[in-house]
Amino acid sequence: xxxxxxxxxxxxxxxxxxxxxxxxxxxxxxxxxxxxxxxxxxxxxxxxxxxxxxxxxxxxxxxxxxxxxxxxxxxxxxxxxxxxxxxxxxxxxxxxxxxxxxxxxxxxxxxxxxxxxxxxxxxxxxxxxxxxxxxxxxxxxxxxxxxxxxxxxxxxxxxxxxxxxxxxxxxxxxxxxxxxxxxxxxxxxxxxxxxx
Numbered sequence: 582x583x584x585x586x587x588x589x590x591x592x593x594x595x596x597x598x599x600x601x602x603x604x605x606x607x608x609x610x611x612x613x614x615x616x617x618x619x620x621x622x623x624x625x626x627x628x629x630x631x632x633x634x635x636x637x638x639x640x641x642x643x644x645x646x647x648x649x650x651x652x653x654x655x656x657x658x659x660x661x662x663x664x665x666x667x668x669x670x671x672x673x674x675x676x677x678x679x680x681x682x683x684x685x686x687x688x689x690x691x692x693x694x695x696x697x698x699x700x701x702x703x704x705x706x707x708x709x710x711x712x713x714x715x716x717x718x719x720x721x722x723x724x725x726x727x728x729x730x731x732x733x734x735x736x737x738x739x740x741x742x743x744x745x746x747x748x749x750x751x752x753x754x755x756x757x758x759x760x761x762x763x764x765x766x767x768x769x770x771x772x773x774x775x776x777x
Contacts, residue, residue, distance in 0.1 A: 593656040594758070600649025601754065605747040607643050608689070611636065612740050616718045625713035625722075626703055632718030633700040640693060647686050650750065654682060657757075671757060678753035685746030692739035698732045 615635045619628030658675065699718065706713050706726055714724035719737040721730035 590657065590660045593653045593660060596649050597653035597657060597754065598751075600646040600653060601747065601751050603646030604643060604650060604685075604689075605744055605751060607639055607646065608740070608744040608747055611639070612744060615639075616736075616740060618717075619715075620717040625715045625725075626707045628715050629699060629703045629713075629718050633696060636693070636696055643689065647689060650682060651686065654679065661757075674753055674756050678750060678757065681746055681749045681753060685743060685750060688739055688742045688746055692736060692743050695732050695736035695739055699729060699736060702726070702729045702732065 616632050618635070619631045622628050622631060658679075696718070703713055703715075706729070711726065712724065713726070713729075714722040715729070715733070716722050719733050719740060721733045725733070
């Protein structure tokens, strides 16, 4: 059985969409559940440790989703690039989507780095015998050491930027899929040929 360009598109689209869903869903779960789950524990160090442990376990899966999004996105551009280039507006959205995806991957890496710094600083404080007060993994308390609180604020900002970018990636992808509809193709080509 040979694969046609349409088959390649369908497979690449499925890999892209599953990867994007994994990336977006995981980060939303992290914001809503993982980072907050430590607040149910008594000790500040445990509040940080539980979130760090969960993120360390999920991180390979998250990066698998990001990798699938990036690689399948490249394949989709190869398979449908000519069609997108012919239709006014789709090329711009494609470029925007690529930029959003790269920015989202960088934001994810920065968020992971922030979490790692929080964990390292918390463990160092715990080893020194310092009292570590935090509300949860990303929200400092009045008694949180200044350096940890700084990294928690950075992490809190990054944790909202990542799902926003991952979600924007999905939205742009949904728009680009419309380039394969017959009506959208006709309108897009006419808009390209007939100036406003």
